[in-house]
Structure formats: C-alpha cells, structure tokens
Amino acid sequence: MNCGKVVRRLQLVHKLATSYRSSQHKSCAAQGSGVKLFMPGPLNTTATVKAAMLKDISPRDEEFVKVLAYLRKELLKVAGVSDEEFIAVPMQGCATFSVEATLQTTVPRSSTAKVLVLSGGAFADRMINICKCIDVQHESLPNATDSAANMEAVEKKLRSTKYSNVCVIHCDTSSGFINPVDEIGSLVRQWQPDCSYIVDAISSFGGMSLPTTYADFIITSTNKCVQGVPGCAFVIARKSKLVKCKGNSRSVCFDLYDQYKTLNSSGVFRFTPPTQALLAIQQAFLELEQEGGVEGRARRYKTNNAIIREGMERLGFVALLPPQDSSYIVTSFKYPSHPNFDFGVFHKKLQSRGQVLPTAKVTKGDVFRIANIGDLHPADMDRLLDAVVEVCDEMDIKL
Ligand SMILES: *Cc1c(COP(=O)(O)O)cnc(C)c1O
Numbered sequence: 001m002n003c004g005k006v007v008r009r010l011q012l013v014h015k016l017a018t019s020y021r022s023s024q025h026k027s028c029a030a031q032g033s034g035v036k037l038f039m040p041g042p043l044n045t046t047a048t049v050k051a052a053m054l055k056d057i058s059p060r061d062e063e064f065v066k067v068l069a070y071l072r073k074e075l076l077k078v079a080g081v082s083d084e085e086f087i088a089v090p091m092q093g094c095a096t097f098s099v100e101a102t103l104q105t106t107v108p109r110s111s112t113a114k115v116l117v118l119s120g121g122a123f124a125d126r127m128i129n130i131c132k133c134i135d136v137q138h139e140s141l142p143n144a145t146d147s148a149a150n151m152e153a154v155e156k157k158l159r160s161t162k163y164s165n166v167c168v169i170h171c172d173t174s175s176g177f178i179n180p181v182d183e184i185g186s187l188v189r190q191w192q193p194d195c196s197y198i199v200d201a202i203s204s205f206g207g208m209s210l211p212t213t214y215a216d217f218i219i220t221s222t223n224k225c226v227q228g229v230p231g232c233a234f235v236i237a238r239k240s241k242l243v244k245c246k247g248n249s250r251s252v253c254f255d256l257y258d259q260y261k262t263l264n265s266s267g268v269f270r271f272t273p274p275t276q277a278l279l280a281i282q283q284a285f286l287e288l289e290q291e292g293g294v295e296g297r298a299r300r301y302k303t304n305n306a307i308i309r310e311g312m313e314r315l316g317f318v319a320l321l322p323p324q325d326s327s328y329i330v331t332s333f334k335y336p337s338h339p340n341f342d343f344g345v346f347h348k349k350l351q352s353r354g355q356v357l358p359t360a361k362v363t364k365g366d367v368f369r370i371a372n373i374g375d376l377h378p379a380d381m382d383r384l385l386d387a388v389v390e391v392c393d394e395m396d397i398k399l
C-alpha cells in the first residue's frame with residue numbers, strides 16, 4: 001500500500017472515532033435529561049433494565065439459552081396459565097409483528113377460513129388491515145369506537161356464521177376501555193368450539209390480571225406493563241391449537257409454528273434474536289417480581305392513574321370514559337372547548353418541560369391520552385400536573 005493511501009485511511013478512522021465519541025457524549029446527556037414518557041409504550045425503563053443491555057452475547061451461548069428458557073417460563077407465570085396447556089413463543093419485532101404472526105399461523109389455508117374481529121378501536125382496525133393484506137376473509141363487528149363489544153351483537157354473529165378465528169382486544173389502548181374477554185370467550189366456546197380465540201393482551205400483560213379461561217392465543221408485549229425495552233414480543237399459545245397450525249403461514253418470518261418448533265428442538269431462535277433486548281427483558285421480569293408481580297405493579301399504576309384522573313378533572317379537563325369503563329393504564333381526555341386550546345402547542349410546551357404525551361391519533365374524536373405506566377411514580381404524576389397548569393397559564397386557557 002502506498003503512503004498516501006495509508007495516511008488517508010488513518011484520517012478517515014480518526015474522523016469516524018471522533019464523531020462516534022461526540023455522539024456518545026450527546027446520548028449520555030440525553031439519558032440524564034429525565035424525560036418522562038406518558039405513553040402506552042415504549043416507556044420509561046429503570047436504569048438497571050437499561051444496564052442489562054451492556055453485554056454482547058452469542059444467541060447460542062448456554063447463558064442466553066437459559067435466559068430464553070427463563071423468559072418463556074416467566075411469561076406463563078405472569079399470564080397465570082399452566083405450562084401443561086400453554087407455551088410461550090417469542091417473536092422478533094414489535095407486538096404488531098406478533099399479531100400478524102398469530103393471524104398468519106392460525107388462519108387455516110382454506111377457502112372457508114373466516115376471521116371475526118371485534119372492532120372498537122385502532123388495534124382492532126389494525127387486525128382487519130392484516131387480514132386484508134394477507135387476503136383472508138374477515139368480518140368485524142361494528143360498534144362505537146370508544147366502547148367495549150356489545151354482547152348481544154357478539155352472540156348474534158357467533159350464532160349465525162362459522163368463523164375459524166375470533167379476535168378481541170383486552171385493553172384497548174386507543175380509548176382505554178376493557179373488553180369482557182372471558183364472557184366473549186364463553187360464547188365463542190358455546191357457538192364455535194373449533195375456532196381459535198385470539199386475545200390481544202398487549203397493553204394489559206404485566207399490569208392487569210388476564211382473563212385466560214377460553215383464550216387460545218394470547219398476544220403480549222414486554223415493553224409495556226412489563227417495563228422492558230422494545231425488540232421482542234411473545235405469543236402465549238394453547239399447545240393443542242398451535243400443533244394444528246403447521247403449514248398455515250403464508251410468510252416465512254411470521255410463521256409462529258415454525259418458530260415454536262425450532263425453539264423447542266434447539267433452544268434457539270430461527271433467525272437473529274434481539275439479544276441485548278432480551279437481556280433487558282429478563283431484568284424487567286425480575287423487577288416485576290420484586291414489585292409484587294402483577295398485583296404489586298397494578299397498585300402503583302392505579303395510584304398513578306387516580307392522581308392523573310382526579311388532577312386533570314380538578315383542572316377542568318373531562319375524561320372520555322367514566323372510571324368504571326376505563327383501564328388504569330391510560331386515560332383519554334376530550335380537547336377542552338376553550339378557543340386557545342391547540343393540542344399541538346399544548347404537547348410541544350409539555351415536551352419542552354420533559355413531559356411527553358402520545359401524539360398518535362388513534363381515535364376518531366378530539367381526544368388526547370395520558371398513560372401512566374412504565375417507571376413512573378406518583379411524584380412524576382404530580383410533576384406532570386404542575387406542568388399542565390403552567391402550560392395552560394402560558395396559553396391563557398382558563399378551564
Ligand atoms: C401497543 C399496542 C399494540 C401494538 O403494539 P406495538 O408494539 O406498537 O406493535 C397492539 N395492541 C394494543 C392493545 C396495544 O396497546
């Protein structure tokens with residue numbers, strides 16, 4: 001190699017190293033900034049959960065295989081189901097990837113396959129979209145956006161048409177309502193004993209007890225109430241149903257059956273797993289247990305939620321749903337009718353104070369949401385309310 005070439009290469013290495021160091025410096029500063037995410041995931045995680053990721057490990061390392069086995073066992077425990085009937089299958093990606101994998105894998109490749117999605121929110125709409133995209137016959141049960149499924153309408157549907165799959169959202173994170181998963185499940189069993197009953201428990205898993213009596217496939221997230229980092233989600237599957245799903249998937253990556261088969265025979269993922277994320281998720285499960293499991297975590301979330309609900313109502317905001325119809329993990333508030341209220345400005349001003357609300361528009365009405373899950377505590381709720389008062393003052397909004 002000639003001398004000029006070597007010098008140029010060294011200069012390039014130096015430049016890359018310098019820019020890397022300065023970006024590291026910036027990210028350390030951001031970590032200490034104390035930003036609070038009042039979002040239904042991804043959310044604030046503890047320093048110990050983040051620290052668990054500071055490790056490189058081979059997915060075939062004995063230690064990593066053990067982490068995976070621990071997680072799969074822990075998932076069943078937190079869901080409150082037995083390992084004789086159920087098995088936990090991890091799937092890379094966000095929870096929607098697991099929703100798609102579950103539909104891909106459980107909907108038979110038959111012209112009579114038909115999915116019933118009990119609508120009522122943004123995440124049911126997303127399931128309908130997946131059905132459309134993978135070209136599967138589907139029906140939805142139209143009902144009001146902001147309310148749980150209507151049981152009479154559900155029964156009428158189940159009596160009149162044959163479905164291969166029935167899907168429901170446990171806690172709808174777009175508005176905050178809860179669906180009666182077990183009541184619906186009992187009707188599903190009565191009228192459609194062979195269909196697979198799919199429950200999206202993505203936002204409730206880890207923070208609410210799950211109605212699992214009739215569920216065949218429970219889709220969970222480990223970066224919501226479990227307080228892990230994004231990168232992997234898990235499907236808790238009834239073994240007797242999962243074993244019948246071979247060959248259904250129209251996709252290689254989303255084949256939950258193949259994922260389960262490979263994991264069970266070799267203990268490792270088919271394709272690269274998010275190794276660091278799974279280490280963090282293991283730490284998150286340990287911390288869930290330390291907090292007293294689902295019950296202990298629910299206690300903190302309920303306290304957080306009561307502070308937000310009462311505090312916002314005291315300031316003059318109106319909640320979309322009454323407390324008895326709403327979960328304690330996220331609350332929707334109507335836009336105030338005051339002429340000076342502009343959600344974009346309101347959000348920006350809160351964000352500049354380190355208080356981040358979700359901006360995703362997930363319901364049709366003019367509402368904004370405040371979630372109270374993650375590594376957030378009552379003092380954080382008080383600080384958010386103080387910031388809301390300041391911002392309303394600045395915007396000259398008297399409620
Ligand atoms: C967050 C959420 C999803 C989607 O999860 P992602 O990880 O964002 O893909 C689906 N359903 C419900 C009920 C949710 O709260």
